[in-house]
Amino acid sequence: MSHPPKYWAVVPAAGIGRRMGAEVPKQYLPLGRQSVLEYTLDALYGEPRIQAVCVVHGADDPYWSSLQYTAPRPLIEAPGGAERSDSVLNGILNLLTQADPDDWVLVHDAARPCLRREDLAKLIDTLSDDDVGGLLAVPTRDTMKEVDEQGRVVATLDRSVIWHALTPQMFRLRALHDALAKARDAGRAVTDEASAIEAAGLRPKLVEGHADNLKITRPEDLALAGFYLQQQERL
Numbered sequence: 001m002s003h004p005p006k007y008w009a010v011v012p013a014a015g016i017g018r019r020m021g022a023e024v025p026k027q028y029l030p031l032g033r034q035s036v037l038e039y040t041l042d043a044l045y046g047e048p049r050i051q052a053v054c055v056v057h058g059a060d061d062p063y064w065s066s067l068q069y070t071a072p073r074p075l076i077e078a079p080g081g082a083e084r085s086d087s088v089l090n091g092i093l094n095l096l097t098q099a100d101p102d103d104w105v106l107v108h109d110a111a112r113p114c115l116r117r118e119d120l121a122k123l124i125d126t127l128s129d130d131d132v133g134g135l136l137a138v139p140t141r142d143t144m145k146e147v148d149e150q151g152r153v154v155a156t157l158d159r160s161v162i163w164h165a166l167t168p169q170m171f172r173l174r175a176l177h178d179a180l181a182k183a184r185d186a187g188r189a190v191t192d193e194a195s196a197i198e199a200a201g202l203r204p205k206l207v208e209g210h211a212d213n214l215k216i217t218r219p220e221d222l223a224l225a226g227f228y229l230q231q232q233e234r235l
């Protein structure tokens with residue numbers, strides 16, 4: 001590669017928020033002075049090394065077009081897919097038309113507006129010379145149980161080796177493209193980017209973040225996200 005790698009972001013924002021059960025997809029719900037998605041975009045643009053963000057939204061999504069978001073640097077759009085991984089792949093395909101395949105891409109859920117500036121910087125600092133890439137994660141706090149089909153405990157797991165996978169997840173554009181395309185072609189469901197990279201035989205690195213980088217999933221998460229943003233003085 002002839003230049004130092006650049007950093008791009010993909011924000012999958014094409015979900016319908018079924019578990020949230022709101023009238024609009026959760027990424028468009030108001031949270032303080034703007035929508036969830038706008039807080040998420042602010043967090044990414046707050047990192048100066050990210051040179052552009054690709055927002056992946058539903059093709060006929062009326063909510064996206066009604067947002068008045070003013071991006072401080074380039075904002076690219078791509079169409080959503082049936083599953084989160086399809087949406088991410090669409091974003092990556094768009095970026096590959098203008099980026100170097102060895103550039104880094106950080107994939108971050110639209111529904112995680114409370115990403116801390118220092119966690120994002122730490123992720124990039126830790127992984128910029130890494131051969132594989134990795135993701136923000138937090139260690140589990142509770143005792144972890146494995147259960148059978150009847151919901152009866154079969155084992156207590158060693159929690160020191162179990163972490164919650166968060167986003168952003170940061171990989172080289174071409175490597176992530178190939179891993180996601182391979183999973184799709186094999187009909188293998190992957191709920192995050194790291195799973196696709198793992199299935200390709202590689203071992204993503206975990207970078208410890210903070211649990212307040214929650215994914216708004218159910219109604220009670222919205223108030224919690226508002227509290228965390230207030231703590232960060234971003235609300």
Ligand SMILES: Nc1ccn([C@@H]2O[C@H](COP(=O)(O)OP(=O)(O)OP(=O)(O)O)[C@@H](O)[C@H]2O)c(=O)n1
Nearest residue numbers: 012013014015016017018019082083087110111
């Ligand atoms: N086909 C999809 C599905 C999800 N997402 C995005 O992926 C992120 C994480 O997914 P999740 O929390 O599961 O969101 P939803 O799919 O919207 O929620 P649910 O599963 O409850 O419907 C969200 O930002 C969501 O908008 C996406 O871009 N395309």
Ligand SMILES: C[C@](O)(CO)[C@H](O)COP(=O)(O)O
Nearest residue numbers: 109165166167191192193215
């Ligand atoms: C990518 C992710 O946010 C990591 O925790 C997660 O896998 C996607 O969310 P889902 O609720 O499992 O679809």
